Amino acid sequence: MNLLTRCSLFILIIPYVATLWVSFNAARNYLTRNEKNSRILGRPYEVSLQYIRRNLHFCAGCVLNEKWVVTAAHCVDKLIDTPSKIKVIAGTFDLEIPRSAHYVNKIIVHEDYNANDSWKNDIALLEVIKKFRHVRNIVPIKLPKKNIKIHNGDLAVVSGWSRMLQNSRKLERLEVEMISREECARAYGVFGLSIHESQICADVPDGATGSCNGDSGGPLTLRDELIGLVSWSYGCGNKDFPTVYIRVSKYLGWISANALTIDS
Template identity: 30%
Template sequence: MFYYQMLMAVQLCFTVAAAPEPIETHAKVVGGYPVGIDVVPFQVSIRLRYYEELEFGSGHMCSGSVISQRVVCSAAHCFAENDTYPAQYRDPENYVVVAGSSHIQSLNRFSEVYLVQEIIGHERYHPYTLENDIALVFLNSFIPYHHFIIRSLPLASAAFPPGTFCSISGWGNVYRELHQAIVPIQDQRLCSFIYISLPKSQICAGYLSGGVDACKGDSGGPMVCNGHLTGIISWGVDCGKVFFPGVYTNISYFLNWITKVNSSLDYEKYLRMRGLNGVGPLMLPTIELYVICSVLLMAMIKTIY
């Protein structure tokens, strides 16, 4: 056992020495394969609203997972304003969420674009260690339970054992198409050895041989094990690098925090969002749309008859 640890330590030293960058965030899926949104109907694209209003698809910067009719779970570092501790989070009106679409730059008739009413990042998120890298995004509209495409994803209540194969997905590739890859969860002791120390709030997954991983372009995306949201794509060393599995926020560790924050949200409250750069809101809350459509329909009926 001692010789095995010495060998691992030597390999780690040489690998670290060769690594061009110590930490990568905003991950994309590498070594994966293209999929449609119907395969991952819970996945959403989180975008900077300013750029989206200039050109649709240009604002994508992170991913997230739908976990309720109005809540998306993502990574805190996607919304942190700077590298100070405690973290300050950007104004929610700076973001939009696009759901139900396989491609970054196109929509289909079932796609939805949501404004963001509130962002609740973990109060103990640390920008240097990326511990507690979790945030909840409260939408300014609701997703119908029986939406044709968009679905919520149940949360993992406990950590899965090492060797469990899980899926990761995201749009962060040169073609801006949704990709998915399969990675195995690694033993927590091995992860702590590789990264010197890895807290229980984080898990690592991937192949020690490298080649399949998350990398630049899609942080906040889901790691799904046995149909449950188990991890949030958070950080890693380079992209698919040998001996360095990707690091994910451990959802089961934050169940109480998620429950507490979710219970504090007012699901019946909808804010009228202001426009940016003189441009009006991308969409109104769904309830308001129903009211407007009903009024217009009644007016048309009266006009006909």
């Protein structure tokens, strides 16, 4: 299937394709190329989720602690019963050099995840079999405080490995601008979509390439704290339609209850 055809409203009708393409389109947001490693990029917590059979990257996630990864539910909801089909690659910025591979023991998708309600509660956890070693290129993400304040105009950073562009096997990042939930809801109201309190939105800068295939579940950070996970958007970098992220601060209790020993 032509990837460009997946940037259409048709995706709304078939949310299950999100495991290949982030519902509507999973955010990529310009993500400038950088030849430096993930430590210098400041993203040593970011991991690639891959199908074992073909070593195919399909989503991103973040290391929470030595055993757990957080990602988007739509990335793995069809794999709950077959976690052995995927692996987590950590400690690298270049997917051609997979430094640390970790097979998945268990997948936990939020019990109230609903792809038919604007991908509400789009969050999941992966338990790996082999523990992550806390080294310079593999570091747990910092979780936000429950009452973290996010203001319109705040500049956050999103990153990932998009499969949309050629030579995008290297980790890329972009500074994005936070916008209000109301403004985001107005944009998506034309499709009958809602922006829930558990979601936040950000706009790409002028001239950005935009959100594309392969970055779902990746981190949106503000002052080095995980405030969001890439969830969905319409089209690739369409300035009229912001990228929607899961608001991580709404799920701290759920993460703690399910991922056991969360690093503070």
